[in-house]
Amino acid sequence: MAAVTIRGLTKRYGDACVVDGLDLDISDGEFLTLLGPSGCGKTTTLRCIAGLEKPDAGEILINGKVVVDSLGTFVPPEKRGLGMVFQSYALWPHMTVKGNVAYPLKMRHTPRPEIASRVRESLETVGLGQLADRSVGALSGGQQQRVALARALVAQPGLVLFDEPLSNLDARLRASMREQLQLLHERLPATSVYVTHDQIEALTLSDRIVVMHDGRIQQVGTPTQIYADPANAFVADFVGFENLLPGVVVKADLDQVVVQVDGFPEPVSARPTGQPPTAGEKATVVVRANAFSFTPTPSVENTATPSGVPAEVLTAAYLGDQAEYTMRVGPHTVRVRTPAPATARPGDRVSLVPQPGALLAVA
Amino acid sequence: MTSVRLFNRSRLGIAALLALVGILYVLPIAMTVYGAFRTAPPGLPGDFSLTGLTDAFADSRTYSTLGNSLWLAVMAGLSATALAVAFAWIVSRTDAALRRLVTPLMAVVLATPPLFFSLAWNLLGTPKFGLLNEALGAVGLPDTLAVTGRWGVWFVLSLKLCSLGYFILIGPFLAMDRRLEEASLIAGAGRLKTFVHVNVPVMAPAVMSVFIIAFIIGLIVLDIPLIIGRPAGFQVFATQIFDFANNDIPPNYAAASALAMIFIAVVVALVAIKWRLLDRRQFTTVSGKGARPEPWDLGRWTWLCNAVIVVYALLALVLPVIQIVLGSLQPVFGINRFSADNFTALLDDPQVMPALINTAQYAVVGGALAVALSLLTAMVGRHGSLRLRRGLELSSWLPWAVQGIILGLALVWTFLSVPFLRSLFGTVTIVLIGLVVASTPVAGRAMDAALAQVGRELEESARVSGASSLRMGVGIVARLILPSCLAAWLITAIQIAGNFEVPILLSRPANQPVAVLVYQLNVQGEVTRAAALFVLLLGAVVCLALVLGAVAWLIRGRASSPKAPTARAATASVTPTVPSIPSRPALTNSGVE
Ligand SMILES: Nc1ncnc2c1ncn2[C@@H]1O[C@H](COP(=O)(O)OP(=O)(O)OP(=O)(O)O)[C@@H](O)[C@H]1O
Numbered sequence A: 001m002a003a004v005t006i007r008g009l010t011k012r013y014g015d016a017c018v019v020d021g022l023d024l025d026i027s028d029g030e031f032l033t034l035l036g037p038s039g040c041g042k043t044t045t046l047r048c049i050a051g052l053e054k055p056d057a058g059e060i061l062i063n064g065k066v067v068v069d070s071l072g073t074f075v076p077p078e079k080r081g082l083g084m085v086f087q088s089y090a091l092w093p094h095m096t097v098k099g100n101v102a103y104p105l106k107m108r109h110t111p112r113p114e115i116a117s118r119v120r121e122s123l124e125t126v127g128l129g130q131l132a133d134r135s136v137g138a139l140s141g142g143q144q145q146r147v148a149l150a151r152a153l154v155a156q157p158g159l160v161l162f163d164e165p166l167s168n169l170d171a172r173l174r175a176s177m178r179e180q181l182q183l184l185h186e187r188l189p190a191t192s193v194y195v196t197h198d199q200i201e202a203l204t205l206s207d208r209i210v211v212m213h214d215g216r217i218q219q220v221g222t223p224t225q226i227y228a229d230p231a232n233a234f235v236a237d238f239v240g241f242e243n244l245l246p247g248v249v250v251k252a253d254l255d256q257v258v259v260q261v262d263g264f265p266e267p268v269s270a271r272p273t274g275q276p277p278t279a280g281e282k283a284t285v286v287v288r289a290n291a292f293s294f295t296p297t298p299s300v301e302n303t304a305t306p307s308g309v310p311a312e313v314l315t316a317a318y319l320g321d322q323a324e325y326t327m328r329v330g331p332h333t334v335r336v337r338t339p340a341p342a343t344a345r346p347g348d349r350v351s352l353v354p355q356p357g358a359l360l361a362v363a
Numbered sequence B: 001m002t003s004v005r006l007f008n009r010s011r012l013g014i015a016a017l018l019a020l021v022g023i024l025y026v027l028p029i030a031m032t033v034y035g036a037f038r039t040a041p042p043g044l045p046g047d048f049s050l051t052g053l054t055d056a057f058a059d060s061r062t063y064s065t066l067g068n069s070l071w072l073a074v075m076a077g078l079s080a081t082a083l084a085v086a087f088a089w090i091v092s093r094t095d096a097a098l099r100r101l102v103t104p105l106m107a108v109v110l111a112t113p114p115l116f117f118s119l120a121w122n123l124l125g126t127p128k129f130g131l132l133n134e135a136l137g138a139v140g141l142p143d144t145l146a147v148t149g150r151w152g153v154w155f156v157l158s159l160k161l162c163s164l165g166y167f168i169l170i171g172p173f174l175a176m177d178r179r180l181e182e183a184s185l186i187a188g189a190g191r192l193k194t195f196v197h198v199n200v201p202v203m204a205p206a207v208m209s210v211f212i213i214a215f216i217i218g219l220i221v222l223d224i225p226l227i228i229g230r231p232a233g234f235q236v237f238a239t240q241i242f243d244f245a246n247n248d249i250p251p252n253y254a255a256a257s258a259l260a261m262i263f264i265a266v267v268v269a270l271v272a273i274k275w276r277l278l279d280r281r282q283f284t285t286v287s288g289k290g291a292r293p294e295p296w297d298l299g300r301w302t303w304l305c306n307a308v309i310v311v312y313a314l315l316a317l318v319l320p321v322i323q324i325v326l327g328s329l330q331p332v333f334g335i336n337r338f339s340a341d342n343f344t345a346l347l348d349d350p351q352v353m354p355a356l357i358n359t360a361q362y363a364v365v366g367g368a369l370a371v372a373l374s375l376l377t378a379m380v381g382r383h384g385s386l387r388l389r390r391g392l393e394l395s396s397w398l399p400w401a402v403q404g405i406i407l408g409l410a411l412v413w414t415f416l417s418v419p420f421l422r423s424l425f426g427t428v429t430i431v432l433i434g435l436v437v438a439s440t441p442v443a444g445r446a447m448d449a450a451l452a453q454v455g456r457e458l459e460e461s462a463r464v465s466g467a468s469s470l471r472m473g474v475g476i477v478a479r480l481i482l483p484s485c486l487a488a489w490l491i492t493a494i495q496i497a498g499n500f501e502v503p504i505l506l507s508r509p510a511n512q513p514v515a516v517l518v519y520q521l522n523v524q525g526e527v528t529r530a531a532a533l534f535v536l537l538l539g540a541v542v543c544l545a546l547v548l549g550a551v552a553w554l555i556r557g558r559a560s561s562p563k564a565p566t567a568r569a570a571t572a573s574v575t576p577t578v579p580s581i582p583s584r585p586a587l588t589n590s591g592v593e
């Protein structure tokens, strides 16, 4: 088991600052996920923890021991006692399944009989007991992935690093591997740092999620916090809020702010996530597509009912059990999803009503 | 396969191609075996007997030369492989400043004929008068360093073979997924253990093939032992065959063939071993899309890598070139009075001009023929059935069994024993055929590499748009790889121009190439005149290269297809190695990073 502390981690490639002053505390036994779009520095952060990359500044402590700092301390990867699953699996093609899994134990000078039993055990755990003597070239992608997993876990490292381990698998296999990983983590007392850009993976596996963008942390929180209370427009967008409506705060209370969204006829009130903004500040109102309902507007009046926003249907699509619309509200195109069947057609004028509490005001 | 109906429709064409390949590669081997059991020299009436075998194996020289050849093959194999691994590693895995020089340097060394290195090092390593010894003397060291005999041959051959090994290894080295090493580091192995447990075994098949090819060449090489080894009494297999066929009175062709047969058997065995090895262990190409070859930060050790590169460049290229040029300007070797006497004497020599013309013919026509033949077999192989492909693949290995002097010997038998071919003996044609056969391994590799770069989709789109297979072959593919063909032609031409092992037994004054004349001048002690003649040859080659380069540049300028392979790629891929093993998709799924 191992706690990890990262202070001011910075990594540059040439002029580009790929990781920019990252601070993070990972507690013992935690499953922490680094989530973010491609190129945001997740892999680089992970490789710095592993010792495969030397940071330009900052320090990392594993279990209270400094493994790298700006004074020149650098513990090489082989001395950090980690396990790691690579995106490409990186299985050694000249060894059998057993040889691959036994390798970390051999390098730790484990006695032979113990190696044999532990290799068998960990292959059983990932369900590959019967393939121990196969060459790794003769395995399917999912099987290779599980060998990589067994290899990373066999020496029972206190810290296991995962770099998008499921991204090469097809959707169904990915789902079942996700469940296996979850079960494994519950059984094994290891701290896990997991890199992904798949939010389902992040939400289902993690104790905490770190959302990154351009080498900086955008938000740290539990899956629920990230999913329900995104700290800013970037995180909201990334976790699937379809509608982001920029505006200005008109009035701010502790648990309610009123925002004038650009182009809306009237201000709307929304729940602030994180620090409540003050009046006059910019803010973005975010809302999920399925958090709306609408009622037809009598075409003569063309004004909003007290709680609704006037909108014009642009497109309507039937998605099986749901119907999806795009609607014009002022200068914005708003995405709306309701249970099927579709009740409006392109050209209709409607009054959009968000569910109570569905509008969030983010920085 | 329906993809090339033309080839299917005209089975005749394929049959003709197979027959041609058979005649060019299989017949010489068969004739060598035949010759080993004849009592009379080629072309004369005789009987079948075992005298050739008994002569060869009763001769005590045979065993000492066999021992010497094995020693040379193993030693040169080891050192060339070690050097090649070192250079491939420096280029693919370190940040040494000079690493970008290595590939061009190796390409030049690979293209330069062994005859050049033999001549140059023979001069360089002359006590007192060689450039090296003059330099040593000038700084007060003993000027008696002699590059000769056993160690001299080993040294020069290693320098030359290293370039071949480098081009076989550099691809796999660059393609090796760095994550394999990192996974080992994470697992708790240090760099040394990682190297031993991961890098070495993963690269083992490629390294093994380098060793086997170096071993085969070490076993059969003639020119370096003849010029550098023999004056000091170091005789090898090839020089022994040469002696039996050329210097014994009367020439003992049967004994020479008996020795040649041993060599052919050894090569066949080695190739079989190699195929078995590679069949079982198919991980030579461990590539991955995510594999970025990040260099190791060597810190203080970079200077060592740079020094290795500089020393190799000096020994394998710079010093030999300087020595040959200086030597050609010295009427008396080692006396620093420079003049163009050698050149004027050469131009007055009635043998020189015809030899130059012969060589030009051999190089230009032979190079074109070898490239055309290789292109044809590669195209048929690409579209033909699996069995056809296997057969052609095998035939690309056969030339390894009939190399150099053995090929010359085999052709003597073939042309003098087969009635209708006899009239060709002593003509330009026979030497041309020999040189074409000898240079197909090189041309074949170049064409395979060139074709591999032409995406299948390009061909298929041409066919879908209604082009017949012939039009497709000529119009699309040939046009796309034209620059590569020119590069292959150039390289093949250089190989042919510098080859004297094949023509030495085949040529009479009427059809002898410059390379043979260079050797003869050298044997007669006219070392500086030989150097001058070689400089003339080099000059001609450089002119040819410039012309071809200009043509290729013009073509590439016009047909600027993004998939058009560059001439440089072809140059870098001229490695007479095994047909590459397809990488396994399961191991190459490194995805996007
Ligand atoms: N060796 C390198 N040299 C230069 N730039 C690099 C290098 N490695 C990574 N980068 C750059 O650093 C940035 C972050 O890379 P990183 O691999 O950490 O991204 P990532 O978040 O893991 O992305 P992905 O989800 O695509 O794997 C990218 O813009 C990448 O181009």
Ligand SMILES: [Mg+2]
Binding pocket: A042, A043, A044, A163, A164, B593
């Ligand atoms: Mg990544």
